[in-house]
Amino acid sequence: MLWAKSKATIVAALAVLMLAGCSAVNMASGDSGERGLSPLAPLGEVPIPKDNPMSEAKVELGRMLFFDRRLSGDGTMSCASCHMPEMAFTDSLPISLNYPTTRNWRNSPTLINIGYARTLFHDGRAVSLEEQALFPMMSAFEMNQNLDFMEEEIREVPQYVAAFKDAFGAGVTRYRIAQAIAAYERTIVSKNVPLDRYLAGDVSALSADAKAGMELFLGKAGCIRCHGGAYMSDGGYHANGVPENEMVTDDPRTAITVRFVAKVSGYEDYENLTEDPGRYLVTKRPRDWKAFRTPTLREVARTSPYMHNGVFATLEEVIEFYDGGAGEGNSERLAPLGLSADEKRSLMLFLTEALSGNEIEVKYPKIP
Amino acid sequence: MDEYPGKIRLVIKFYPYKYRDFAHIAAQAALSARSQGKFEQMHYKMLAESPKLDKASLMRYASEIGIDAKRVAADIEKMTDSATIERDKKLATDMDLFNTPALFVNGRRILGNVPYEYLKKAIVEELDALGKK
Numbered sequence: 001m002l003w004a005k006s007k008a009t010i011v012a013a014l015a016v017l018m019l020a021g022c023s024a025v026n027m028a029s030g031d032s033g034e035r036g037l038s039p040l041a042p043l044g045e046v047p048i049p050k051d052n053p054m055s056e057a058k059v060e061l062g063r064m065l066f067f068d069r070r071l072s073g074d075g076t077m078s079c080a081s082c083h084m085p086e087m088a089f090t091d092s093l094p095i096s097l098n099y100p101t102t103r104n105w106r107n108s109p110t111l112i113n114i115g116y117a118r119t120l121f122h123d124g125r126a127v128s129l130e131e132q133a134l135f136p137m138m139s140a141f142e143m144n145q146n147l148d149f150m151e152e153e154i155r156e157v158p159q160y161v162a163a164f165k166d167a168f169g170a171g172v173t174r175y176r177i178a179q180a181i182a183a184y185e186r187t188i189v190s191k192n193v194p195l196d197r198y199l200a201g202d203v204s205a206l207s208a209d210a211k212a213g214m215e216l217f218l219g220k221a222g223c224i225r226c227h228g229g230a231y232m233s234d235g236g237y238h239a240n241g242v243p244e245n246e247m248v249t250d251d252p253r254t255a256i257t258v259r260f261v262a263k264v265s266g267y268e269d270y271e272n273l274t275e276d277p278g279r280y281l282v283t284k285r286p287r288d289w290k291a292f293r294t295p296t297l298r299e300v301a302r303t304s305p306y307m308h309n310g311v312f313a314t315l316e317e318v319i320e321f322y323d324g325g326a327g328e329g330n331s332e333r334l335a336p337l338g339l340s341a342d343e344k345r346s347l348m349l350f351l352t353e354a355l356s357g358n359e360i361e362v363k364y365p366k367i368p
Numbered sequence: 369m370d371e372y373p374g375k376i377r378l379v380i381k382f383y384p385y386k387y388r389d390f391a392h393i394a395a396q397a398a399l400s401a402r403s404q405g406k407f408e409q410m411h412y413k414m415l416a417e418s419p420k421l422d423k424a425s426l427m428r429y430a431s432e433i434g435i436d437a438k439r440v441a442a443d444i445e446k447m448t449d450s451a452t453i454e455r456d457k458k459l460a461t462d463m464d465l466f467n468t469p470a471l472f473v474n475g476r477r478i479l480g481n482v483p484y485e486y487l488k489k490a491i492v493e494e495l496d497a498l499g500k501k
Binding site (some may be wrong): 077093 | 384386387388428466467479480481486489
């Protein structure tokens with residue numbers, strides 16, 4: 001299970017921290033989601049919710065649904081449209097693909113290791129993959145599907161009816177559609193990357209430069225403050241002052257999306273909103289204004305562009321951003337890091353070399 | 369095209385969105401302009417004026433770029449080039465393409481509305497690979 005680790009693993013992780021000379025820093029707890037500094041750790045098994053146990057039949061059904069364009073209103077979009085396996089389960093765009101004639105407003109996050117995430121979406125508005133799966137289907141600017149209609153579209157296909165019987169012993173419902181997709185998504189896993197092997201005791205798994213980068217990650221650069229734990233995310237929300245992306249602020253079609261999301265989120269002044277309020281839309285708490293969920297850093301080299309709005313095209317730009325003390329008005333009180341060019345290079349090596357695994361093989365289904 | 373003269377070639381295929389009222393007649397208007405030697409001008413004019421692409425607007429754009437608007441109207445009426453449009457739509461379906469714009473830079477697939485710098489990077493890398501930069 002996710003939080004269960006062997007004693008040897010914990011010892012290895014603590015040893016890394018001590019090697020780096022990094023002392024544990026207690027972060028403020030509460031809304032930002034931090035629960036104290038978590039050391040890096042090898043990735044364990046994907047947690048499986050009790051009410052949606054895995055089975056081969058369910059995963060296969062989920063795989064078919066994931067790639068099926070019936071899940072969108074006009075039949076042009078599937079989950080895979082924005083989470084393409086060949087692009088590390090993203091769409092590699094700064095702002096994610098959109099339903100025809102509309103515009104999206106945020107970056108499409110990778111689904112690699114998504115089964116380990118505590119909450120979903122950049123603003124964390126879903127607490128399970130089962131809950132998450134239906135949001136884009138209903139979203140006017142993503143898949144724009146009517147869920148009652150979708151259930152009937154799926155029920156019309158005999159192969160799907162049989163597959164639901166195999167997987168659930170029951171018929172088609174929107175919730176079972178979401179459960180099947182969630183089960184498939186929990187199979188999209190990258191572990192045993194060089195960092196995992198290093199933490200498990202294989203000291204040759206990282207190059208000397210990558211080890212130096214890890215020490216910076218744990219120490220001077222302070223990345224561990226938010227990107228700790230096996231999943232390399234504190235699951236919290238942070239307002240780091242990420243600059244606006246002009247693709248969002250300058251496109252009138254995106255302005256429609258901004259106001260629409262704010263309106264359906266109960267934001268009173270939605271008519272005048274021109275920016276992304278982030279987590280605030282979910283909680284309405286002032287301290288969550290423009291706060292976004294900490295993403296995992298596993299496989300980060302393959303998931304450009306970066307940040308909730310894809311404003312940084314490369315990891316180098318992200319490192320420069322944090323080296324400069326993050327963005328204007330960041331509520332995390334992040335100070336400039338003062339990294340040298342060599343240190344930035346080492347940090348970059350750690351992020352790319354230590355956290356990247358083998359390409360995930362995907363079996364494309366035959367859509368009935 | 370302006371930045372890399374003589375080094376890149378742009379090939380445009382039609383993929384009128386099925387639920388847009390004027391997408392098919394706009395594709396026809398572009399092909400009609402092509403038969404009068406002004407495809408590019410009509411293409412950019414329509415992009416600038418979108419979504420005002422009803423027949424009367426298309427005729428006005430034709431006049432503004434200096435082609436025979438009545439001929440464009442007649443082509444729209446008959447959908448003179450529907451075979452070309454349908455051929456391109458079939459190509460998209462066969463390639464499992466459903467999003468516009470869908471760009472291919474020497475086979476490298478780029479879907480969606482991407483910033484120029486993003487596209488430029490792909491072009492530069494492909495030119496580099498061919499030793500053309």
